[in-house]
Amino acid sequence: MKIAVIGTGYVGSVTGACFAEMGNKVVCVDKDQKKVDQFASGKVPLHEKGLDEMVERNLKNKTLSFTTDLKDAIKKNDIVFIAVGTPPNEDGSADLSHVLDVARSIGQMMEHPLIVVDKSTVPVGTAELVKKTILEELEKRGENFEVNVVSNPEFLAQGSAVGDFMEPSRVVIGADDPKVIETMKELYEPFTHRESRFFSMDPKTAEIVKYASNCFLAAKISVNNELANICAKAGADFDHVRRAMGADPRIGEAFMYAGPGFGGSCFPKDVKALIKTAKDFGYDAEMFKQTLDTNEKQKFVLSQMVVDEFGEDLQGKVFGVWGLAFKAGTDDMRESSALTIINELIKRGAKIQAHDPEAMHMAKHEEYFGENPNIAYFEDKYKALKGADAMLVITEWKEFRTPDFTEIKKLLNQPMIFDGRLLYEPKKMQELGFDYKSIGRS
Ligand SMILES: NC(=O)c1ccc[n+]([C@@H]2O[C@H](COP(=O)([O-])OP(=O)(O)OC[C@H]3O[C@@H](n4cnc5c(N)ncnc54)[C@H](O)[C@@H]3O)[C@@H](O)[C@H]2O)c1
Numbered sequence: 001m002k003i004a005v006i007g008t009g010y011v012g013s014v015t016g017a018c019f020a021e022m023g024n025k026v027v028c029v030d031k032d033q034k035k036v037d038q039f040a041s042g043k044v045p046l047h048e049k050g051l052d053e054m055v056e057r058n059l060k061n062k063t064l065s066f067t068t069d070l071k072d073a074i075k076k077n078d079i080v081f082i083a084v085g086t087p088p089n090e091d092g093s094a095d096l097s098h099v100l101d102v103a104r105s106i107g108q109m110m111e112h113p114l115i116v117v118d119k120s121t122v123p124v125g126t127a128e129l130v131k132k133t134i135l136e137e138l139e140k141r142g143e144n145f146e147v148n149v150v151s152n153p154e155f156l157a158q159g160s161a162v163g164d165f166m167e168p169s170r171v172v173i174g175a176d177d178p179k180v181i182e183t184m185k186e187l188y189e190p191f192t193h194r195e196s197r198f199f200s201m202d203p204k205t206a207e208i209v210k211y212a213s214n215c216f217l218a219a220k221i222s223v224n225n226e227l228a229n230i231c232a233k234a235g236a237d238f239d240h241v242r243r244a245m246g247a248d249p250r251i252g253e254a255f256m257y258a259g260p261g262f263g264g265s266c267f268p269k270d271v272k273a274l275i276k277t278a279k280d281f282g283y284d285a286e287m288f289k290q291t292l293d294t295n296e297k298q299k300f301v302l303s304q305m306v307v308d309e310f311g312e313d314l315q316g317k318v319f320g321v322w323g324l325a326f327k328a329g330t331d332d333m334r335e336s337s338a339l340t341i342i343n344e345l346i347k348r349g350a351k352i353q354a355h356d357p358e359a360m361h362m363a364k365h366e367e368y369f370g371e372n373p374n375i376a377y378f379e380d381k382y383k384a385l386k387g388a389d390a391m392l393v394i395t396e397w398k399e400f401r402t403p404d405f406t407e408i409k410k411l412l413n414q415p416m417i418f419d420g421r422l423l424y425e426p427k428k429m430q431e432l433g434f435d436y437k438s439i440g441r442s
Pocket residue numbers: 006007008009010011012029030031032035083084085086098101102119120121122154155156157158265266
C-alpha cells in the first residue's frame with residue numbers, strides 16, 4: 001500500500017519505518033526541516049532500539065523516504081496517517097491544533113479519495129472533527145472527494161517502540177465503513193497474523209480505548225507507589241509485596257514496579273485529557289485526579305529522602321545521579337521525575353554530577369535543565385560518582401542493575417545510595433557496607 005505518515009516523532013517515525021519494513025511504500029512528512037534531513041540521511045534524531053537499522057535498510061530499499069513536502073505526499077498516497085503531537089492545553093485538554101492543521105492541509109491539497117487515520121492520541125469525537133475540517137476545506141475548493149477518517153490509537157511504549165509495533169498487543173481500528181475496516185485489517189495483517197489482535201469498533205469507542213488504557217496503567221503505577229510508600233513507613237519491602245501480589249493473575253506481574261513517579265509524553269497528558277473530557281460531559285473523574293495528585297507527590301519522595309539525611313541546607317554537597325530520561329530505553333526527558341528531583345536538590349544548594357546512557361544531550365535543552373552550572377554531565381557512569389556525597393538512581397537502565405559496587409564505594413565520599421527504582425537487594429547492599437536507602441523500603 002502507499003502510505004504517508006505526517007509527524008516524524010517517536011510514533012510517526014516508528015509507524016513509517018515498520019510499515020515500510022513490511023513492504024509498503026511509505027513517505028514520512030514533518031514540518032521540521034532539520035529532523036527530516038537527519039532522517040533522510042539515515043541519522044535517526046531520537047533514541048529508539050532497532051529504529052536506526054530499520055530506517056537505514058528501508059531508505060536503501062527505497063521503501064521509506066522523508067520530506068517536508070506535504071502536498072506531494074498527500075497527492076501520491078492513498079492512506080494518510082496523522083501522528084503529530086497532542087500536548088496538553090492549560091486546562092488539561094489535548095491541544096488539537098497540530099492535528100487540525102494537518103486536517104486543513106489535507107482538505108486543501110487532496111486530489112483523490114483518501115483514508116485519513118488518526119494515530120495521534122486524541123479525545124473522543126476527534127475523528128468526526130477531522131472529517132468536518134477536511135470537508136470544509138474541500139467545499140471551499142468546490143471539490144467533493146470521498147474521505148474516510150479512521151481512529152487508530154497507538155499503544156507502543158518508548159524504549160520498546162519498534163518491537164511493540166512489530167508485535168502489537170492489539171490493533172484498534174475505529175471506523176464506520178466495513179470496506180475501510182477491511183483495508184486497515186489488510187494493512188495490519190502482517191503484524192497480527194500470528195494471533196487475532198485486531199479489534200474493530202466505531203471511531204469514538206476507539207478513541208476512548210487509548211485513554212482508558214493509559215489511565216488504567218497510570219493508576220496502576222500510582223497505586224503501587226502509594227503501597228511502596230506505606231511499605232517504607234511500615235518497615236516492609238515493596239519489592240516482595242509486588243512479586244507476591246503479581247502472582248494473582250487478576251493483578252498480574254507486569255507494570256508492578258514502584259518508582260519516583262511516572263513521566264513521559266503520554267501518561268500525564270492523557271490522564272489530564274480524560275479528566276477534562278469527562279468534565280465536558282459533566283462527570284467528575286475523581287479516581288484519575290487522585291492518580292495525578294499521587295504522582296505529583298511521588299516525584300518529591302526521593303529528594304525528600306536526601307533532605308531527611310543531609311538536612312535542608314545542601315550547600316557544598318555533591319550528588320552523583322544515574323538516569324535522567326523518564327524511563328529506560330529512551331532519550332525522552334518530557335515530564336521526567338529527574339527534573340523535579342534534581343531541581344529540588346539544586347534549589348537547596350547541591351551540585352549534581354549526572355550520567356544517562358542516552359538522554360544527556362536532551363537534558364541540556366532549554367526546556368529541561370538548559371546550561372545549568374550546577375549540573376556536570378559524564379559519559380562514564382562511574383566518573384559521575386567521583387567525590388559525591390551520595391549516589392541517586394532515578395532511571396531503571398539495565399546497565400545500572402549490576403554495577404561494580406567496589407568501584408562505586410571507592411569513588412563516593414561515603415558509601416550512600418538512594419535507589420529510586422528498587423534495583424538493588426537491601427541485604428546485599430548492607431553486606432557490601434553501603435548505607436542503602438530505597439523507595440518502597442524502610
Ligand atoms: N511517544 C509515545 O510513546 C506515544 C505512544 C502512543 C501514542 N502517542 C501519541 O502519538 C502522538 C505523537 O507523539 P510523539 O511522541 O511521536 O510526538 P513528538 O512530539 O515526538 O512528534 C510529533 C512530530 O510532529 C511534527 N509536527 C507537528 N505539526 C506538524 C505538521 N503540521 N506537519 C508536519 N509535522 C508536524 C513535529 O515536528 C514532531 O516532529 C501524540 O498524540 C502522542 O500522545 C505517543
